[in-house]
Amino acid sequence: xxxxxxxxxxxxxxxxxxxxxxxxxxxxxxxxxxxxxxxxxxxxxxxxxxxxxxxxxxxxxxxxxxxxxxxxxxxxxxxxxxxxxxxxxxxxxxxxxxxxxxxxxxx
Amino acid sequence: xxxxxxxxxxxxxxxxxxxxxxxxxxxxxxxxxxxxxxxxxxxxxxxxxxxxxxxxxxxxxxxxxxxxxxxxxxxxxxxxxxxxxxxxxxxxxxxxxxxxxxxxxxxxxxxxxxxxxx
Numbered sequence: 001x002x003x004x005x006x007x008x009x010x011x012x013x014x015x016x017x018x019x020x021x022x023x024x025x026x027x028x029x030x031x032x033x034x035x036x037x038x039x040x041x042x043x044x045x046x047x048x049x050x051x052x053x054x055x056x057x058x059x060x061x062x063x064x065x066x067x068x069x070x071x072x073x074x075x076x077x078x079x080x081x082x083x084x085x086x087x088x089x090x091x092x093x094x095x096x097x098x099x100x101x102x103x104x105x106x107x
Numbered sequence: 108x109x110x111x112x113x114x115x116x117x118x119x120x121x122x123x124x125x126x127x128x129x130x131x132x133x134x135x136x137x138x139x140x141x142x143x144x145x146x147x148x149x150x151x152x153x154x155x156x157x158x159x160x161x162x163x164x165x166x167x168x169x170x171x172x173x174x175x176x177x178x179x180x181x182x183x184x185x186x187x188x189x190x191x192x193x194x195x196x197x198x199x200x201x202x203x204x205x206x207x208x209x210x211x212x213x214x215x216x217x218x219x220x221x222x223x224x225x
Contacts, residue, residue: 036152036212038152043202046212046213049211085151089154089212094166096142096210100151
């Protein structure tokens, strides 16, 4: 099975900072990669699918890039409401594995 | 608007089974797959399996093979996830999620806490 590895596992940044989270697949998954945001105590929400397509309603400060095995989620200007854990997920075939998550906090 | 509403919290003893429901509304139930994901306390997301709501075909994670059964009732627009032979490490929040044509998840249920304790 393909493994999904996220880094870092946690980060602390200041409001307005550019934040980058990486996700690596152990084998190529073309662009079948989604990103989810889970705020504390809440249900996960879809941010990005097809590696770089922003889900409707998601602020434009979020962006995704990559294909094959290496992917990136970028928050261009971190806001207090972005405090959350972010997960990548492969969905090219089963199992639909998630990465381990990246917890983002405000410094 | 799309809603996935799950059944309420459960407390079960080790060795027992639990069945969680997920009622869909706001869309044609059989047009989308339905997935189950769990999250142990303080841990990440773990995909368990899915059901093709149209033909009832299922696919399960190898980790849960033999213990999990996903079914659906199209007349009630409801999917079910049954997990058997429960252990303490099955204590988690269980989510249902709607899968798009290409299987990423665009809507999620509110989650159901299942506690396994003697």
